[in-house]
Amino acid sequence: MKELKIGILGFGTVGAGVVEGIRKNEELISQRTSIRPYVAKIADIDIESDRGIAIGEGILTTDALSVIDDPDIDVIVELVGGVTIAKNFVLRALRNGKPVVTANKALLAECGEEIYQAARDSKAGIYYEAAVGGGIPVLRSQRAGLIGNHIESIYGILNGTCNYILTRMENEGLPFDEILVDAQKLGYAETPPDLDIDGIDTAHKAVILASMAYGAPIPMKACPVKGIRGLSNQEIVNADELGYRIKLLAIIKDNDGEVELSVEPALIPKNHMIASVSDSFNAVFVRGDLVDDTMYYGRGAGRLPTGSAVIGDIMEAAADKFNGAGVPVSVTMMLQKDALAYCPSEKIVKRYYLRLSLFDQPGSMAKLMDIMGRNNISIASIVQNERFKGGYAPVVILTHNIKEADYTSAIKEIGELDISGADPVSIRIEDFE
């Protein structure tokens, strides 16, 4: 039985989960893999706080470099978070020839290219399952089980905070702001909540998924991001009546050889599998040209679920290292191509949900329909209930597939004509077709 000496950088929530998980299932893991995992060193600025886990003498240190540079350590686990310091640690470990396991999505989304190249050059390898979808083995599914597939599309619910808020808005009918405050109290949302609710965290994960699917690091600026801040309950109610649910979705597609990528709230049909993903759960829907539709579901965050993914990576890194396996697929898949072509948003064809406050006066609807027609916007359904408020009637339109450029032009014309009050609300509709 080989012994694996693990060095952990960052003893926060996930770090403690990793240590607890290894301790709990050490015997089982050893039996299964013929490698015994042993947490040899843990570095953190704070080595005083009680994490509820007994740590042996000499294991905790404030000196991360002493862990990274320790020749006895086989694998480095980076759980420091943030970009600058974490990047230095990761690069240094790789240059020392040590494989690195990380849960740091921001680091990979923002500095992935440099890190994958360092991992390739050193042959040490980097493993990052926990960076996307927490405990769900979704990257591993893509790079192993689905390795023979060209990926046609990926749809992800990747942020537990947003999904928790949307689920409660739907179930309880309470406004976004109120639920956000409650979610912060309950520990489901951070303070400030911006990274989550503005979609940045989802975009970090989307970029990693898309990079793996299409074979090159994708810069964050290639991913338009819209979060759920300010989403009105009116949209959730209207969607519900029309047979849809609103989810914050990462959308990744091969659009005729160009990568289409965005993060945005979307109306999805209630009877689609991914619409059933509620509360703080995550799910990733992957369509391959051979395998067809697949979905991976589970907890996208949390001490032990994320710890589970980190432990999976640690054991894979160990096996690769002990086998002398060389550069792992988690690295080669990210560096297949020098550059990718991106689908400009004007070219993207999609469906829209549009809510307008139409003036309650003769001819408003005719003018609206005229604008739609002239801009090639084909309408799938239109609902005008007779709930006038202050001279306005709410009108909800679902379009067929149309070009973004046509839609934008129509919205502009609507704004110029005096037929509608307040700003129109536009949300993408995704039918997964």
Place this chain on the structure above:
Amino acid sequence: MKELKIGILGFGTVGAGVVEGIRKNEELISQRTSIRPYVAKIADIDIESDRGIAIGEGILTTDALSVIDDPDIDVIVELVGGVTIAKNFVLRALRNGKPVVTANKALLAECGEEIYQAARDSKAGIYYEAAVGGGIPVLRSQRAGLIGNHIESIYGILNGTCNYILTRMENEGLPFDEILVDAQKLGYAETPPDLDIDGIDTAHKAVILASMAYGAPIPMKACPVKGIRGLSNQEIVNADELGYRIKLLAIIKDNDGEVELSVEPALIPKNHMIASVSDSFNAVFVRGDLVDDTMYYGRGAGRLPTGSAVIGDIMEAAADKFNGAGVPVSVTMMLQKDALAYCPSEKIVKRYYLRLSLFDQPGSMAKLMDIMGRNNISIASIVQNERFKGGYAPVVILTHNIKEADYTSAIKEIGELDISGADPVSIRIEDFE
């Protein structure tokens, strides 16, 4: 770039899917893995039929042994099906030091121990993702991403034919027999359909999943099997009214250190993720002690989806072989323990759905309730609609968690008293708690 020479045994549906998949994505797979897959030999009794794929000269042969014994072949893919011949082929390939990829669930369920041991002794390795859940990378998730987890429970919808029939029974209200005939016409069910509808195919897969979870080959006789043959629409309607859906479920649990295992139709709550799995799709719900609930969803059969899983395994086998990785985890995980303890069914605590035809006469219900009470059966709900037919009233009872022995004893007493016509219908209720 290394070249991988693949020998395929069996050129049926899946074999053709594998060849087509490799041909389609050869370039992509080579870029991703730095290994170029090449189908060097294909053996089948029938080398005349057109599979719609052009095969180069000298690749097709009727002589399987010439493929298995060819020193140039790196990996053998067994897609012959059945047990006897397939087993000989697999063992011979392993003894030749060649890794084997197989989709043969019957073979592994019935002769797993011998095969895993041969794979261990030869260090060649056996890979069998396609045997469970078709294209869904569920075994790989268990043995890689979730390697750090003790598996608490697994629930699987593992047979597309049964799920297709149940979905149509629910949606169309047509009887089992009628839909089965139609499913056979449409190619969704085989003729004869017994392996599928009697639950044997699901049990084969359940045994493989459970063996991997708990670390030793499990004999088929340890898995009580009940299929969906003869399931009445009445049960589906009643379940629906009570908030449930009926699925053929593989149920695997760690029951206080003993393995609980069965295949049976079960009522599952409609709002549970796995209840949304419809048509011929499969899904496996895995609960680990660290990762909590996860689910894996996709196509459980079909030429290209199963081909996708086989290709994933081929590339993993190739990487392991070229790295000299030794006995893979897919083998070591199956051989951790000499024997497992099984939970005798009398000890299993579960909920039941019971439908009775109660005589429409004073005292029937009182007698029934008396029997229930004396047998420690706690009732969660009872529905007696006033739809009398020929002097009987249908009564539907949902129990709380009770012991199987108590339930059996109550059913026996009901049969002995003159209060009920026809045989009572009993179905397990699974709440995933």
